Amino acid sequence: MFDGEIKRVDGYELEVIDRIGAGDAFAAGAIYGFLNGLPDLSLRYGIALAALKHTIFGDQSYLNKKDVERLLAAGVADIQR
Numbered sequence: 001m002f003d004g005e006i007k008r009v010d011g012y013e014l015e016v017i018d019r020i021g022a023g024d025a026f027a028a029g030a031i032y033g034f035l036n037g038l039p040d041l042s043l044r045y046g047i048a049l050a051a052l053k054h055t056i057f058g059d060q061s062y063l064n065k066k067d068v069e070r071l072l073a074a075g076v077a078d079i080q081r
Contacts, residue, residue: 009043012051012071018058025053025061029068048072 029049033042048071053061 007040007043009047011047014051014054016054017056019054021059021061022050022053025063026050032065044072 026046026049028046030042030046033039033045038045045068048068049061049063052063052067052071056063
């Protein structure tokens with residue numbers, strides 16, 4: 001997948017509303033990237049989805065691919081809600 005390389009992805013500055021479910025959100029984003037043959041994007045999808053989840057109260061997130069891709073495209077370090 002990464003041929004033994006260690007990958008690093010920057011995170012996002014945000015105000016944490018609720019961290020419950022962020023690990024699951026990271027896993028979902030990362031798995032999405034791997035299943036779609038995008039190993040380099042898998043970590044970015046995971047980090048972005050987890051960051052967005054931190055801004056939502058409760059353990060459920062109702063985020064979608066457009067939300068994640070909007071954050072990835074913006075390249076901002078600060079999430080505003």
